Amino acid sequence: MRSIRIIWRILKETYQSIKFSGMSNFMVISILTVTLALFGGVLQFNSSIKQIYQNLDNQLEFSIYLIEGAETKAIAQKISQIEAVKKVDIIPKDIAWRTFRDKFGFSEDSSNPLPDTLHVNVKRAQDLKPVIEQIKNYSGIEQISYAPQLFQGLRRVRSILFSFGLFITLILAISTITIISNTIQLIVKSRSLEIKILRLVGVDDWYIRGPFITHGIFYGLVSSLIAIIPLVIFQNFVWNSFQASFKTIMPLTFSFDSGNELGLIFVIMFLTGIIVCGTSSYMVTNRYIKV
Amino acid sequence: MIKFKNVSKFYGPIKALDNINFEIEAGEMVFIVGPSGAGKSTLMKLLYREERNTHGQILINNIDVSSLSEDKIPYLRRRMGIIFQDFKLLPNKSIFDNIAYGLRGLGVSEFEIQKRVAGALNLVGLLERADAFPNELSGGEQQRVGIARAIVQGPPLVIADEPTGNLDPKTSIEIFNLLKSVSLRGTTVIVSTHNHKIVKEFKERVLVLEDGKLVNDTLLSSVSNPYA
Numbered sequence: 347m348r349s350i351r352i353i354w355r356i357l358k359e360t361y362q363s364i365k366f367s368g369m370s371n372f373m374v375i376s377i378l379t380v381t382l383a384l385f386g387g388v389l390q391f392n393s394s395i396k397q398i399y400q401n402l403d404n405q406l407e408f409s410i411y412l413i414e415g416a417e418t419k420a421i422a423q424k425i426s427q428i429e430a431v432k433k434v435d436i437i438p439k440d441i442a443w444r445t446f447r448d449k450f451g452f453s454e455d456s457s458n459p460l461p462d463t464l465h466v467n468v469k470r471a472q473d474l475k476p477v478i479e480q481i482k483n484y485s486g487i488e489q490i491s492y493a494p495q496l497f498q499g500l501r502r503v504r505s506i507l508f509s510f511g512l513f514i515t516l517i518l519a520i521s522t523i524t525i526i527s528n529t530i531q532l533i534v535k536s537r538s539l540e541i542k543i544l545r546l547v548g549v550d551d552w553y554i555r556g557p558f559i560t561h562g563i564f565y566g567l568v569s570s571l572i573a574i575i576p577l578v579i580f581q582n583f584v585w586n587s588f589q590a591s592f593k594t595i596m597p598l599t600f601s602f603d604s605g606n607e608l609g610l611i612f613v614i615m616f617l618t619g620i621i622v623c624g625t626s627s628y629m630v631t632n633r634y635i636k637v
Numbered sequence: 638m639i640k641f642k643n644v645s646k647f648y649g650p651i652k653a654l655d656n657i658n659f660e661i662e663a664g665e666m667v668f669i670v671g672p673s674g675a676g677k678s679t680l681m682k683l684l685y686r687e688e689r690n691t692h693g694q695i696l697i698n699n700i701d702v703s704s705l706s707e708d709k710i711p712y713l714r715r716r717m718g719i720i721f722q723d724f725k726l727l728p729n730k731s732i733f734d735n736i737a738y739g740l741r742g743l744g745v746s747e748f749e750i751q752k753r754v755a756g757a758l759n760l761v762g763l764l765e766r767a768d769a770f771p772n773e774l775s776g777g778e779q780q781r782v783g784i785a786r787a788i789v790q791g792p793p794l795v796i797a798d799e800p801t802g803n804l805d806p807k808t809s810i811e812i813f814n815l816l817k818s819v820s821l822r823g824t825t826v827i828v829s830t831h832n833h834k835i836v837k838e839f840k841e842r843v844l845v846l847e848d849g850k851l852v853n854d855t856l857l858s859s860v861s862n863p864y865a
Contacts, residue, residue, distance in 0.1 A: 347746075348744035349744070351744045351745075351746065352742075352744040355741050355742070355744075539725060539727060540727060540738070542725065543725060543727070543738060543739060544738070544739060544742045545711075545714070546685065546687075546714055546719050547714065547715070547738075547739030547740075547742065547743065547790075548710075548711040548712065548713070548714030548715030548716075548739075548743070549711060549739060549742035549743055550711055550742075551707075551708070551711065553742050554742070
């Protein structure tokens with residue numbers, strides 16, 4: 347019962363402390379929210395790209411663009427005889443052009459730039475590369491397109507953006523920790539008389555420090571809740587519509603979805619916010635509140 | 638109850654207390670007198686472990702205060718009440734809440750707090766002013782609130798560090814009388830003051846400090862003013 351009373355009173359003291367901080371709360375929460383949103387954004391971006399790769403690695407399909415005048419049927423027949431090949435579909439250039447023209451609104455007068463295409467399905471994902479290696483020297487083939495190859499550049503972009511994002515997050519995190527520490531330090535100093543009275547009455551150390559630490563945790567909690575909003579918006583409106591339009595221009599049919607990791611990202615942001623803010627506040631109380 | 642054995646305290650090269658030895662029995666009222674800088678406040682701070690002695694031993698109920706670990710200090714302080722020269726009242730809290738503040742931190746129930754605070758305020762004669770704020774009280778009344786806060790837990794030891802330093806002589810006598818009444822209830826009371834004239838009125842035990850040394854330890858009624 348005594349412990350419950352003390353916890354309740356710590357929460358009341360925390361409320362007083364938050365109320366006392368006034369506009370400082372707004373400033374701290376704003377900066378912390380930006381930092382956490384950026385951190386979450388980096389994680390979300392990384393997770394999305396990673397999932398694209400995972401999906402691509404599982405691809406069973408690739409496209410072959412033939413040169414003008416190539417023996418389309420003969421090449422398709424030759425490929426279908428390969429042990430690992432499951433199916434070969436011929437997409438004549440007229441059909442491919444009609445589909446493309448209808449989708450992107452080109453006029454009927456436009457000349458057809460597309461070649462005949464073969465869509466090849468292999469039996470297992472690990473067969474994809476060996477089959478491509480075998481086929482690429484066949485005559486009549488202009489280009490072989492498969493998803494991992496398309497994303498070679500993206501791999502580098504991902505790596506650069508991820509490192510840059512983490513660097514900016516780190517800089518912002520340091521600034522945020524400094525601001526949180528200064529805010530808590532100001533509150534500790536302004537409440538020095540209360541702290542002294544509590545110390546000399548023999549109140550437990552954790553009761554004295556508690557409200558300042560929970561105040562810091564409050565910042566982490568509120569900021570992570572706000573920071574998730576832009577990530578959800580990005581996920582639902584920007585990323586999903588990007589995926590939808592991306593699929594329409596892909597020569598292959600494949601799917602990728604990064605939505606299922608958003609929950610995990612939120613948990614990481616939430617815990618990071620709470621741990622970083624709680625630790626900063628604890629360190630301030632450790633430094634400025636003596637037994 | 639309290640034993641100082643060869644206690645010295647240094648602040649860097651400065652010797653604030655030099656080889657102090659004395660004993661105080663439970664229920665005694667003892668004045669510690671001496672001019673400013675004599676070491677009175679340092680001695681008081683050693684008692685409630687705000688400071689740590691450099692040499693010697695300080696025993697309170699056979700517990701060595703000087704070697705007490707930091708996590709045990711709150712337990713030591715729960716067994717004592719401390720009164721300050723500047724009252725140390727929270728200006729934005731009522732008299733009642735000032736006294737209740739520490740009790741709430743200790744997890745005492747609201748019912749128990751009501752009972753104990755009312756009892757302490759009654760003892761210092763301020764029960765009617767429970768809802769007032771510190772700035773609505775005179776200096777003497779504020780110090781009485783300080784005394785009520787010190788005794789509200791019913792501690793066996795009360796330490797008053799220059800409790801009348803900011804008060805006029807008449808009010809000072811009132812405060813000392815109040816502390817005397819606390820002592821008569823069986824509480825050990827240690828009061829530091831530089832106001833030797835008023836101490837003379839009380840015919841209690843007096844420890845005289847000068848330049849960090851204990852120069853006299855006797856019942857005031859049997860000696861003349863040691864530094865008059």
